[in-house]
Amino acid sequence: MRNSSFGYYIEQIRNEKGMSQRKLAEEAGLTNSTISRIEADLVKPDPATLEKLSNALNVDKTILLTKCGYSEIPEDFIVIARKTGDLSEKQRKKVYDIFNQTIDDFLLADDEEE
Amino acid sequence: MHYDWAGITSLAYLTLLELDLHEFPIPVKKIKCKDVLIRSYQKYALKTGLSIEEVTCGYELDDAFLLKGLRPDLTLILYNEEKYDSRTKHTLWHEVGHIKCNHQRHDDRAEIEAHFFAGQANAPNVIIREIAKRGYSIDIPFLIDCFGLSEESAMKKLDYFKRYHFDHTNENDDIVLVQFSNFINFKYPPKTQHFYDQYYDDLEKEREKWEL
Numbered sequence: 396m397r398n399s400s401f402g403y404y405i406e407q408i409r410n411e412k413g414m415s416q417r418k419l420a421e422e423a424g425l426t427n428s429t430i431s432r433i434e435a436d437l438v439k440p441d442p443a444t445l446e447k448l449s450n451a452l453n454v455d456k457t458i459l460l461t462k463c464g465y466s467e468i469p470e471d472f473i474v475i476a477r478k479t480g481d482l483s484e485k486q487r488k489k490v491y492d493i494f495n496q497t498i499d500d501f502l503l504a505d506d507e508e509e
Numbered sequence: 510m511h512y513d514w515a516g517i518t519s520l521a522y523l524t525l526l527e528l529d530l531h532e533f534p535i536p537v538k539k540i541k542c543k544d545v546l547i548r549s550y551q552k553y554a555l556k557t558g559l560s561i562e563e564v565t566c567g568y569e570l571d572d573a574f575l576l577k578g579l580r581p582d583l584t585l586i587l588y589n590e591e592k593y594d595s596r597t598k599h600t601l602w603h604e605v606g607h608i609k610c611n612h613q614r615h616d617d618r619a620e621i622e623a624h625f626f627a628g629q630a631n632a633p634n635v636i637i638r639e640i641a642k643r644g645y646s647i648d649i650p651f652l653i654d655c656f657g658l659s660e661e662s663a664m665k666k667l668d669y670f671k672r673y674h675f676d677h678t679n680e681n682d683d684i685v686l687v688q689f690s691n692f693i694n695f696k697y698p699p700k701t702q703h704f705y706d707q708y709y710d711d712l713e714k715e716r717e718k719w720e721l
Contacts, residue, residue, distance in 0.1 A: 475612060489566060
């Protein structure tokens with residue numbers, strides 16, 4: 396799904412910050428073409444590139460790493476439910492992956508009043 | 510294993526006070542928790558394009574679950590809004606109980622504490638005791654009608670009172686009674702003028718002793 400991809404995520408943040416691809420490339424010390432290919436999901440950036448992007452976009456590096464699929468489950472990730480005692484580590488990772496990939500979209504789209 | 514029942518009761522009562530609730534049964538939509546997003550599986554699925562099966566990890570997480578640590582300062586409770594109301598309410602209070610009790614992992618103790626919290630938030634002992642003092646009999650139909658409990662929850666609550674009667678008191682009893690006083694007075698007015706007799710009877714007995 397395009398709107399849950401890493402490239403789309405970067406594009407969204409860049410747009411929110413009002414930056415062009417060229418501007419982001421300059422700020423991050425990358426080429427215009429690299430930014431374009433990342434946003435089109437044609438390449439998976441390495442951790443060093445993600446660090447440059449996190450600095451340029453002022454986004455937590457851990458978030459970019461996890462969104463890009465580099466990180467394992469963070470230590471403070473907790474799932475509590477009646478059956479979680481029976482969830483295998485594989486299932487726990489699956490829950491983490493599903494929600495890690497979708498939570499930002501959900502928070503943006505969530506229109507329910509508190 | 511030692512449990513701090515009074516402490517958990519306090520947490521449940523403080524949650525009711527914090528939410529500024531004034532009557533029972535409490536609707537599902539009014540069950541909230543500060544700094545916690547409570548959303549249904551159905552809403553999450555709608556907004557993200559996931560299926561219910563994906564949201565519930567292949568239906569493993571059937572009723573509700575709590576997620577922490579996905580993003581800084583984000584705590585999320587997701588629940589199945591298609592379950593019947595009384596079950597959903599207990600489940601949501603249960604998940605809020607995990608947060609209020611500061612549970613960091615799932616184990617038997619955490620489950621027991623969260624269940625107890627849910628029982629107290631859903632149908633506070635202090636409210637039941639007050640209504641009983643006004644001459645109403647506390648039975649399963651009463652608990653279902655007053656608090657919207659399921660029959661199963663009502664049976665468990667009644668069993669609790671049979672075992673422990675109304676002996677347990679809590680430091681927040683009075684303030685909870687004040688918050689729900691309009692509800693109690695309107696729906697459960699005293700059936701007799703003797704609803705606070707026990708207290709005055711005790712005083713009277715004392716006085717009679719003095720006269721002797």
